[in-house]
Amino acid sequence: MTDEHGDEGQATQADRETALEADSARVPTGSNRTNKVLFTAVAVMLVGVLAVLLLLTYVAISNLKAPRTAAERNVYAFQAAVEQNPLSDKAWAGYVAALIDSGQYATARSVAKEAEDILGETGMRTLVQSALLMHAQADSQESIELLDEVLKAALKEKKAYIEDLREKQIEPVAIPASEVIIEAAIAKGDIHMELEQWDLAIDAYTIALEEKPTMSDVLVARGNAHTAAGRDDEALTDYEEALIYAPEYAPAHQGIEALDGGGSGD
Amino acid sequence: MVPVTDQTQPDDVRNKRIRVILSVVLVILFLLLIGLSYFVLRLLTPSGEPDSADTPEGLTWVRSIYGYGPSIQEQLLGPNDAGFGSGGTIWVTDGQRARILGFAPDGTYTSIITAGPEGEGPGQLYRPDAIDVSEDGEIYIADYGTQRVTVFSEDNEFLREWPVPSPLEVAVGEDRVVVGTLYGFGVYTLDGELITTIGTRGKADDEFDGARGVVIGEDGTIYFADTHNKRIKAYDPNGELLWIYPTGAEGDDEHVFQLPVGMTMDGNGRLVVLDAFDFQLIVLDPEQQGAFVAAYGDEGTDDAQFIYPTGIDYDASRDWFVVADTRNDRAQIVRIEGSGDDIGAALLRAWSSPLRLCALPLILLLIAIAIAVTRSRANRSRKNEQNTAEDVLLGSQDDGTFAQNE
Numbered sequence: 001m002t003d004e005h006g007d008e009g010q011a012t013q014a015d016r017e018t019a020l021e022a023d024s025a026r027v028p029t030g031s032n033r034t035n036k037v038l039f040t041a042v043a044v045m046l047v048g049v050l051a052v053l054l055l056l057t058y059v060a061i062s063n064l065k066a067p068r069t070a071a072e073r074n075v076y077a078f079q080a081a082v083e084q085n086p087l088s089d090k091a092w093a094g095y096v097a098a099l100i101d102s103g104q105y106a107t108a109r110s111v112a113k114e115a116e117d118i119l120g121e122t123g124m125r126t127l128v129q130s131a132l133l134m135h136a137q138a139d140s141q142e143s144i145e146l147l148d149e150v151l152k153a154a155l156k157e158k159k160a161y162i163e164d165l166r167e168k169q170i171e172p173v174a175i176p177a178s179e180v181i182i183e184a185a186i187a188k189g190d191i192h193m194e195l196e197q198w199d200l201a202i203d204a205y206t207i208a209l210e211e212k213p214t215m216s217d218v219l220v221a222r223g224n225a226h227t228a229a230g231r232d233d234e235a236l237t238d239y240e241e242a243l244i245y246a247p248e249y250a251p252a253h254q255g256i257e258a259l260d261g262g263g264s265g266d
Numbered sequence: 267m268v269p270v271t272d273q274t275q276p277d278d279v280r281n282k283r284i285r286v287i288l289s290v291v292l293v294i295l296f297l298l299l300i301g302l303s304y305f306v307l308r309l310l311t312p313s314g315e316p317d318s319a320d321t322p323e324g325l326t327w328v329r330s331i332y333g334y335g336p337s338i339q340e341q342l343l344g345p346n347d348a349g350f351g352s353g354g355t356i357w358v359t360d361g362q363r364a365r366i367l368g369f370a371p372d373g374t375y376t377s378i379i380t381a382g383p384e385g386e387g388p389g390q391l392y393r394p395d396a397i398d399v400s401e402d403g404e405i406y407i408a409d410y411g412t413q414r415v416t417v418f419s420e421d422n423e424f425l426r427e428w429p430v431p432s433p434l435e436v437a438v439g440e441d442r443v444v445v446g447t448l449y450g451f452g453v454y455t456l457d458g459e460l461i462t463t464i465g466t467r468g469k470a471d472d473e474f475d476g477a478r479g480v481v482i483g484e485d486g487t488i489y490f491a492d493t494h495n496k497r498i499k500a501y502d503p504n505g506e507l508l509w510i511y512p513t514g515a516e517g518d519d520e521h522v523f524q525l526p527v528g529m530t531m532d533g534n535g536r537l538v539v540l541d542a543f544d545f546q547l548i549v550l551d552p553e554q555q556g557a558f559v560a561a562y563g564d565e566g567t568d569d570a571q572f573i574y575p576t577g578i579d580y581d582a583s584r585d586w587f588v589v590a591d592t593r594n595d596r597a598q599i600v601r602i603e604g605s606g607d608d609i610g611a612a613l614l615r616a617w618s619s620p621l622r623l624c625a626l627p628l629i630l631l632l633i634a635i636a637i638a639v640t641r642s643r644a645n646r647s648r649k650n651e652q653n654t655a656e657d658v659l660l661g662s663q664d665d666g667t668f669a670q671n672e
Contacts, residue, residue, distance in 0.1 A: 033645055035281055037638055038288035044634035045295035051630065052302040067332045068373060070569050071314020076336040102313035
């Protein structure tokens with residue numbers, strides 16, 4: 001019986017080993033399983049990338065060109081203005097300003113460069129915006145230096161204009177205000193305010209007000225600088241003068257209220 | 267167990283190499299996906315969005331709609347009114363160009379209502395100033411230039427029209443159309459048959475001086491912005507005057523309107539009135555005879571500010587308002603506090619954002635993770651069964667008693 005059973009046991013053992021090998025062949029090893037998971041993950045990632053590419057195509061096709069904010073609209077409007085009148089310093093300046101407002105600094109830089117190439121020395125308003133761009137990108141000192149150059153050039157130009165009139169023995173009723181001087185001076189004043197350089201801000205705003213004394217917003221800005229510098233009397237004078245030209249101007253009223261409420265403490 | 271042979275060693279090396287390659291590819295694709303998603307996000311996020319510090323308190327800016335392209339001709343010009351259509355479509359009047367433009371809730375341009383050249387012929391528009399959309403999607407347009415109310419389908423199909431003298435505003439209810447005029451208002455069937463007219467021009471309580479705002483309440487009460495008389499009035503469905511706000515009584519702390527124009531009703535049943543000269547949304551409580559609740563908005567050209575806003579409508583499914591910000595040549599989508607929040611509206615609002623497009627890759631990734639986890643568990647379970655079978659077999663082999671003892 002033993003031999004018979006022994007023969008039967010060996011046959012059964014062989015069958016079992018065969019079955020085990022077949023099972024092992026069907027069940028993947030750990031390494032194979034990992035590869036399959038990885039392969040699945042790669043396939044999913046590929047689908048994801050394709051989906052994003054499709055989204056990009058959809059977004060490009062849809063009316064992304066339509067402005068979605070006031071800043072974007074201004075960019076388009078001034079872009080069109082520049083295309084219609086490429087020699088307009090005002091249009092280029094507006095374009096650069098709109099790009100700065102919308103945070104597109106790199107594009108603003110390249111547009112400013114393009115304007116400089118086209119306009120040359122006549123592009124002073126665009127240079128003012130270039131200076132503001134520098135300040136937006138944390139180059140305040142360079143910005144102020146550029147504005148000083150613009151102011152110097154603009155004042156020189158105005159002086160030459162007045163002398164030319166005198167040589168021709170023309171006494172004009174009034175000398176027109178220089179928009180370049182006003183814009184450059186206000187920009188300089190605003191930068192000094194941000195840097196908390198109150199006296200320099202006051203000087204800059206004063207240059208602008210010498211060109212055009214009726215600007216209520218600049219009077220208030222100078223008043224705010226006086227308040228910050230501790231000169232309440234001068235601040236009050238500026239706020240009250242601002243209200244002469246614009247009686248409902250809220251920032252002027254707010255400035256006076258702030259002085260009544262304590263002001264700078266002096 | 268599979269016996270380790272020389273043949274399995276090259277297989278292991280090959281598997282390991284494949285694993286490394288797949289891992290590297292996976293990392294590269296992941297980084298590429300992140301980069302592309304960031305790029306899409308940058309594209310979808312408009313530059314110059316107002317931040318919370320610039321937004322008036324209590325008012326949330328969602329988006330501005332300027333038109334369908336970059337040129338002046340493709341943008342709105344002094345839109346006077348706006349209304350919500352089916353699926354949240356935003357219809358905005360572009361009166362000076364004799365057309366109505368339609369936009370999806372995410373701000374993309376979808377369609378146009380126009381009858382061709384301006385003129386007096388049937389279905390032609392001249393100066394479409396006011397708009398409302400019925401429940402079944404018909405667009406009712408009050409055209410001051412043609413002195414008519416003209417009805418279009420949302421597919422730009424002319425349906426019908428009828429004459430109305432000096433129409434300023436239109437509101438559509440379940441079974442009636444109320445048209446505000448210079449002199450009062452007219453009530454019509456949906457087909458334009460006149461039911462009644464009420465009011466004459468003047469300053470008395472039962473008179474009007476320009477009804478530029480009209481709202482039909484759920485109970486049939488009709489509310490009017492009596493514009494140049496600077497007051498809000500309520501009438502019952504039979505045309506009887508219910509109340510006037512402000513009453514003008516001395517000593518009362520009532521809100522003073524500068525120029526009430528367009529109005530609507532929010533999800534909480536409050537009247538929301540635009541004051542064009544105050545540049546604000548004024549909220550009134552009709553249950554308290556129009557008592558003042560709150561005011562939201564500031565004057566300005568930045569997004570979230572208004573200059574002479576004249577038309578407004580409310581989308582209950584998304585809990586937001588569209589304001590025809592006339593002088594700024596745009597329509598703005600805004601929300602105000604207490605207008606009827608619920609989770610459903612919030613979800614629908616989120617789905618209305620262009621950023622919903624970025625959800626697809628994320629959904630695919632979640633599905634892939636779910637599949638991977640399920641397969642991993644299935645494999646683990648199969649391995650456990652195999653190990654159990656092996657243990658049984660190994661145990662009988664070592665012992666050797668089973669076969670021998672038989």
